[in-house]
Amino acid sequence: MATSFKWELRRGATVTGKWKQGRYRVEKLLGEGANGKVYLVQQGRTWYALKVGADAVDIQSEINVLQSIAKQKRNGLEPFLYDVDDLYGPDGKEYPFYIMRYVRGLTLADYFKKQGTEWFPLVGLNLLGKLSHLHEAGWVFGDLKIENVLVGDYGHVELVDFGGVTAKGKSIRQFTEIYDRGYWNGGPRSADERYDLFSFAVLCIQLHEPKQLHQLTLELLPQNRSADELQQIVESSQALKPIAGWIRKALAGGFMNAKDGYEAWRVLMHRRDTHRPSSTPGWLKGLAAASAILLVTSVYWLLRNML
Numbered sequence: 001m002a003t004s005f006k007w008e009l010r011r012g013a014t015v016t017g018k019w020k021q022g023r024y025r026v027e028k029l030l031g032e033g034a035n036g037k038v039y040l041v042q043q044g045r046t047w048y049a050l051k052v053g054a055d056a057v058d059i060q061s062e063i064n065v066l067q068s069i070a071k072q073k074r075n076g077l078e079p080f081l082y083d084v085d086d087l088y089g090p091d092g093k094e095y096p097f098y099i100m101r102y103v104r105g106l107t108l109a110d111y112f113k114k115q116g117t118e119w120f121p122l123v124g125l126n127l128l129g130k131l132s133h134l135h136e137a138g139w140v141f142g143d144l145k146i147e148n149v150l151v152g153d154y155g156h157v158e159l160v161d162f163g164g165v166t167a168k169g170k171s172i173r174q175f176t177e178i179y180d181r182g183y184w185n186g187g188p189r190s191a192d193e194r195y196d197l198f199s200f201a202v203l204c205i206q207l208h209e210p211k212q213l214h215q216l217t218l219e220l221l222p223q224n225r226s227a228d229e230l231q232q233i234v235e236s237s238q239a240l241k242p243i244a245g246w247i248r249k250a251l252a253g254g255f256m257n258a259k260d261g262y263e264a265w266r267v268l269m270h271r272r273d274t275h276r277p278s279s280t281p282g283w284l285k286g287l288a289a290a291s292a293i294l295l296v297t298s299v300y301w302l303l304r305n306m307l
């Protein structure tokens with residue numbers, strides 16, 4: 001997806017905020033989307049991510065969400081937003097930018113390519129945990145998709161791109177068609193927790209059966225799109241078999257929120273761990289290890305947050 005400005009910030013260039021004079025040294029481009037470009041930058045010895053956008057309204061609404069989240073103390077969400085300002089682009093025009101925590105990690109698809117899909121149960125669980133913090137704080141993520149989930153060491157998960165985050169009860173602000181409940185005639189395009197769980201279910205399908213999902217979007221007329229069509233892919237997939245019931249429930253809006261989905265996923269992990277079938281799909285092989293890693297990761301993050 002292309003951003004509406006063509007220029008790049010060069011490696012080694014210094015960005016100086018127009019109003020607050022914050023100075024950041026550009027290291028490299030991290031990613032690009034419809035709303036802007038994200039760069040890895042350095043201030044002193046700390047790395048940050050800088051997002052610069054062409055559209056002040058889009059960037060400002062992301063900043064508003066991040067600021068509201070930051071004000072809600074003790075919501076389990078780590079601080080994310082550090083600075084907000086304008087910069088002068090190489091074309092001499094002003095562009096809004098903000099500085100956020102740099103998330104060291106790979107997108108979901110790259111992570112599984114590198115580390116193997118046996119990490120899928122743990123990463124899925126951690127992602128549901130992240131969504132659950134957001135839901136408890138009164139927000140729905142909205143634009144959940146593979147590109148917006150970064151995975152770090154030990155399957156630690158971070159959500160990036162808060163452009164779709166919407167207060168519960170409002171209309172979803174930004175979404176991507178194949179993950180959208182409305183696109184599949186599965187319910188309204190409004191911000192309730194079930195919306196994110198629907199997208200999570202599609203994300204599972206997209207990770208394991210991307211070709212089939214793409215084919216479905218080409219074949220079906222808009223009025224024929226349905227959760228049942230998605231479920232058929234799941235039923236015919238060996239890799240998705242162990243979570244077919246979970247996905248069915250998520251697509252049908254059967255989980256109250258991500259916490260509910262998290263608990264069901266955890267039980268599923270445990271059950272699969274103790275009653276593993278003989279023809280084990282690839283990602284199930286890591287379940288025993290995943291349970292142990294989950295424990296180690298929890299202790300690690302607990303200690304990290306305490307220090």
Ligand SMILES: Nc1ncnc2c1ncn2[C@@H]1O[C@H](COP(=O)(O)OP(=O)(O)OP(=O)(O)O)[C@@H](O)[C@H]1O
Pocket residue numbers: 001030031032033034035036037038049051100101102103104107147148160161162163
């Ligand atoms: N805090 C961060 N740390 C590390 N990488 C990041 C961070 N934020 C974004 N990225 C990278 O930059 C990419 C683009 O960022 P982002 O999704 O925010 O842009 P966007 O213009 O809103 O995209 P979209 O078109 O999906 O809405 C992400 O997919 C991710 O790879």
